[in-house]
Amino acid sequence: MIKYNLKCNNDHEFESWFSNSEEFDNLKKKNLLECIFCSSKNINKSIMAPMVSNSKNLDYDIKFFDKNLKKEKNKLLELRKYVEKNFDYVGPDFSKKVREVFYDNKNKKAIYGTTTLEEREELAEEGIDLLSIPWINKDN
Numbered sequence: 001m002i003k004y005n006l007k008c009n010n011d012h013e014f015e016s017w018f019s020n021s022e023e024f025d026n027l028k029k030k031n032l033l034e035c036i037f038c039s040s041k042n043i044n045k046s047i048m049a050p051m052v053s054n055s056k057n058l059d060y061d062i063k064f065f066d067k068n069l070k071k072e073k074n075k076l077l078e079l080r081k082y083v084e085k086n087f088d089y090v091g092p093d094f095s096k097k098v099r100e101v102f103y104d105n106k107n108k109k110a111i112y113g114t115t116t117l118e119e120r121e122e123l124a125e126e127g128i129d130l131l132s133i134p135w136i137n138k139d140n
């Protein structure tokens with residue numbers, strides 16, 4: 001079983017379990033995925049949440065991307081490449097790692113990974129800001 005954070009085209013976020021990643025793709029293809037809030041069938045998966053390091057440049061770049069995020073897919077692919085190159089992937093351990101980075105001043109590295117909505121809310125309460133980005137597949 002695999003849990004994805006899903007988001008509809010009206011920015012509703014929710015979680016859903018799938019037996020594997022193909023199941024998600026199949027359901028999406030058959031239009032069987034539906035937003036639990038507005039019943040939209042325009043659902044996308046797997047929000048990744050990069051942690052922005054202290055570096056001002058990095059911060060600037062991320063904001064730049066953030067502004068243009070919804071414009072085009074190419075930007076998202078660029079962003080994905082950028083994140084993969086500059087951030088350490090920590091996977092589902094993200095919320096744990098992000099705390100380590102956040103509370104350790106010597107260890108300001110940029111990481112990315114997946115979180116649940118719940119974890120993100122907890123982190124936000126602790127003052128840890130995360131940026132969610134739609135994670136686009138290179139091949140579709």
Ligand SMILES: [Zn+2]
Binds near residue numbers: 012036037038039040
């Ligand atoms: Zn919705």
